[in-house]
Amino acid sequence: MSDLRRDFPAFDRASGGSTPTAYLDSAATSQRPRQVLDAEREYLEHHLAPVHRGASAAVGHSTTLFEDARATVARFVGAGEREIVWTENATDAINMVSLGIADASAGLGGASARSLALEPGDEIVITEAEHHANLIPWQRLAAKTGARLRAVRVDGHGLWSIDDLAAELGDRTRIVAVAEVSNVTGYLAPVADVVSLAHARGARVVLDACQSVPHRPTDFGAMGVDFAAFSGHKMLGPNGIGVLYGREELLDVLPPARTGGSTITRVTLETAEFLPSPHRFEAGTQPVSQAVALAEAVRYLEAIGMDAIARHESELAARIVEGVSALPGVRIIGPGVGVERAGLVAVSVDGVHAHDVGQFLDEAGIIVRVGHHCAQPLHRALGITASTRASAHVYTTDDEVDRFVDALAGVRGFFGVSDAPAAAVIA
Amino acid sequence: MSGLSGLYQEIILDQARARHGDGPLDHADAEHHEFNPTCGDELTMRIRLDDSHARIAELAWQGDGCSISMASASTLAELATGRDVDEVRELIDGFRAMLRSQGQGEPDEELLGDAIAFHGVSKYVMRVKCAMLGWVALEACLTEAGSPTHPAVE
Ligand SMILES: Cc1ncc(COP(=O)(O)O)c(C=O)c1O
Numbered sequence: 210m211s212d213l214r215r216d217f218p219a220f221d222r223a224s225g226g227s228t229p230t231a232y233l234d235s236a237a238t239s240q241r242p243r244q245v246l247d248a249e250r251e252y253l254e255h256h257l258a259p260v261h262r263g264a265s266a267a268v269g270h271s272t273t274l275f276e277d278a279r280a281t282v283a284r285f286v287g288a289g290e291r292e293i294v295w296t297e298n299a300t301d302a303i304n305m306v307s308l309g310i311a312d313a314s315a316g317l318g319g320a321s322a323r324s325l326a327l328e329p330g331d332e333i334v335i336t337e338a339e340h341h342a343n344l345i346p347w348q349r350l351a352a353k354t355g356a357r358l359r360a361v362r363v364d365g366h367g368l369w370s371i372d373d374l375a376a377e378l379g380d381r382t383r384i385v386a387v388a389e390v391s392n393v394t395g396y397l398a399p400v401a402d403v404v405s406l407a408h409a410r411g412a413r414v415v416l417d418a419c420q421s422v423p424h425r426p427t428d429f430g431a432m433g434v435d436f437a438a439f440s441g442h443k444m445l446g447p448n449g450i451g452v453l454y455g456r457e458e459l460l461d462v463l464p465p466a467r468t469g470g471s472t473i474t475r476v477t478l479e480t481a482e483f484l485p486s487p488h489r490f491e492a493g494t495q496p497v498s499q500a501v502a503l504a505e506a507v508r509y510l511e512a513i514g515m516d517a518i519a520r521h522e523s524e525l526a527a528r529i530v531e532g533v534s535a536l537p538g539v540r541i542i543g544p545g546v547g548v549e550r551a552g553l554v555a556v557s558v559d560g561v562h563a564h565d566v567g568q569f570l571d572e573a574g575i576i577v578r579v580g581h582h583c584a585q586p587l588h589r590a591l592g593i594t595a596s597t598r599a600s601a602h603v604y605t606t607d608d609e610v611d612r613f614v615d616a617l618a619g620v621r622g623f624f625g626v627s628d629a630p631a632a633a634v635i636a
Numbered sequence: 637m638s639g640l641s642g643l644y645q646e647i648i649l650d651q652a653r654a655r656h657g658d659g660p661l662d663h664a665d666a667e668h669h670e671f672n673p674t675c676g677d678e679l680t681m682r683i684r685l686d687d688s689h690a691r692i693a694e695l696a697w698q699g700d701g702c703s704i705s706m707a708s709a710s711t712l713a714e715l716a717t718g719r720d721v722d723e724v725r726e727l728i729d730g731f732r733a734m735l736r737s738q739g740q741g742e743p744d745e746e747l748l749g750d751a752i753a754f755h756g757v758s759k760y761v762m763r764v765k766c767a768m769l770g771w772v773a774l775e776a777c778l779t780e781a782g783s784p785t786h787p788a789v790e
Contacts (some may be wrong), residue, residue: 264756379723531787564677564766565644565702565704568760568763572639580674581675581676594700624644
C-alpha cells in the first residue's frame with residue numbers, strides 16, 4: 210500500500226508537506242488525499258450554488274451533486290438514501306438522536322414520536338469504555354426524562370463482555386449505545402449479539418461507528434442497528450461533516466433537534482410541519498462542499514477496498530502489539546498478543562506520564578495522541594489518568610509503527626525509571 | 637535530542653522525583669484544587685500563613701501528573717515556603733511571563749531562582765499549562781486567604 214502515500218500532500222516532503230515522518234494519530238483525524246482536496250476545490254470553483262433553494266439550473270446542478278454524495282455514502286454503509294442525515298460530526302449525530310428523543314419524551318412530534326419517548330424509570334445502557342461523545346448526551350437525556358443510565362463495566366484491560374452487557378439489560382431498557390470499535394482499546398464489539406439482545410428487550414441500538422466505518426466494511430442495514438454515527442474527518446474526508454444513520458421508519462418520526470429553514474412542509478405563525486427524513490434534520494445552509502468531498506473519500510476508500518484496508522491495519526496493530534509486548538514496563542491497554550483488534554494501540558508506561566511519553570516521541574518525529582482520548586471513565590477504571598495511543602490508517606507503513614516501538618523502548622531510560630517500579634499498574 | 641534536553645533539564649527530572657512539599661497540611665488557611673482536563677493532571681495546594689498574614693508559613697501540595705507539572709510544583713514549594721506573600725505574587729507573575737515568552741528573552745534569575753529551568757517549557761505551547769498547574773493553584777490560595785494588597789489575577 211506504500212504507493213498510495215504519494216496521494217497525500219501531507220506526506221510529500223518534496224512539495225513542502227508538513228507532516229513529520231511518522232503520523233500515528235489517524236484515530237484523532239486522518240490525512241486527506243489529493244483527490245479529496247481536489248474534489249472540494251473543484252466544487253467550490255465550478256459548481257458552488259445553494260442547494261434545495263431557488264429554481265436556477267445552477268441550484269439544480271449543485272443539489273444533484275449534494276444528493277449524489279448522500280447516495281454514495283448511503284451505499285458505502287449499507288443504508289438507503291433517506292437513512293443518511295448530514296451532521297457536523299459524529300458527536301453532533303449522537304446529539305441529534307438524544308435531543309430528538311428528549312423532545313419526543315416532552316410530547317413533541319405527536320403520537321408518531323411516542324414510540325421513541327422515555328419515561329421515568331426507563332433505562333439507557335452504555336459501557337464504561339465509551340467516548341464522551343457517546344456518554345454525555347445519554348447522561349443529559351437521562352436527566353431530562355428521569356431515565357436511568359446503566360454502565361457495563363470494563364475489566365483490567367479496558368474490555369467489556371457481552372455477558373456483562375446482557376446482565377445490564379432489563380424490561381425497562383429502551384436504548385443501548387455502544388462503540389463498534391473503542392478509540393482507546395481497539396476492541397471490536399460483538400455488534401450482532403448486542404443487537405439481538407437489545408431487540409429482544411424492545412430496546413434500540415445506537416452505534417458509535419466513528420472508529421469502524423473509516424477502517425472496515427460496514428452494512429448498517431444487515432447489522433440491524435437502529436441509529437449510527439460517524440465523522441468525515443476520520444475517513445480521509447473533510448472536517449465539518451458527519452453522518453447520522455437511522456432506520457427510515459425511526460428517522461421519519463424522530464423530532465428534529467434543530468429547526469428552521471429547509472426542514473419543513475407547511476409553516477404558520479403558530480406551527481410547523483416537518484419533512485420526512487433526511488431533510489427534516491438538515492436545518493439551515495448545509496456543508497455542501499464537504500459532502501461532495503466526503504463522497505470522493507468514499508470512492509477513494511472503495512477503490513482500495515475496505516477488506517484490504519482492514520487487513521492492512523490489523524497487520525499493523527499486530528506488529529505494534531508484538532513489538533510493545535516485548536518492552537519492559539510498557540503495558541498494552543486492550544486485547545493482547547494474538548487477539549484481533551482495530552488498528553490502534555494505546556499503552557501506559559510505568560513511571561512515566563503519557564504527556565512525557567508523547568513529548569519524547571514528538572521529538573523523535575512520531576506523532577501520537579496522549580491524554581484520556583475523551584474516555585475519562587475508562588482511564589479511571591484502569592487506574593490511570595492518561596495513555597499514549599498510536600493509530601493507523603490505510604497509508605500507515607510498517608516503518609512508521611516500527612519507529613514508534615523503537616522510540617518507546619527508550620522512554621523509561623530517558624526519564625530514569627529503568628527498574629520496574631509498581632506505578633501505574635494495569636491489572 | 638537537544639530540544640528534548642532543553643525541555644527536560646536534569647534539574648527538572650530531579651525535582652519531579654524529589655517532589656518537595658508533597659503531602660497533606662492540617663489547619664490550612666486556604667486550599668485550592670486545579671485540574672487540567674486535557675491530560676487529567678491534578679493538584680491540590682494548601683497553605684498556612686503566619687499570624688500577620690503577610691508570609692507563607694507552610695505550603696504543601698498533593699497531586700498526580702506529568703514530570704513538568706510535578707517538578708514545577710516541587711520547585712515552587714522550595715521557592716515560596718517562608719516567603720512574603722507579596723514576593724510570592726511577584727514570583728508567580730514572573731514565572732507566568734517567562735512561560736508566555738515562547739522561548740524569547742532571558743529569564744530573570746534573581747527573581748525566579750531555580751524556576752528558570754522551566755524557560756525551555758515556554759517553547760512548547762501544549763506544556764505551558766502543565767508547568768503552571770501548581771502556581772495557578774497557589775495564586776488562588778493567596779486570593780482565598782485574603783492577602784490584602786493584590787486582587788486576583790486570571
Ligand atoms: C469512538 C469515538 N466516538 C466519537 C468521536 C467523536 O468524533 P467527532 O469529534 O468527530 O465528533 C470519536 C473521535 O474522537 C471517537 O473516536
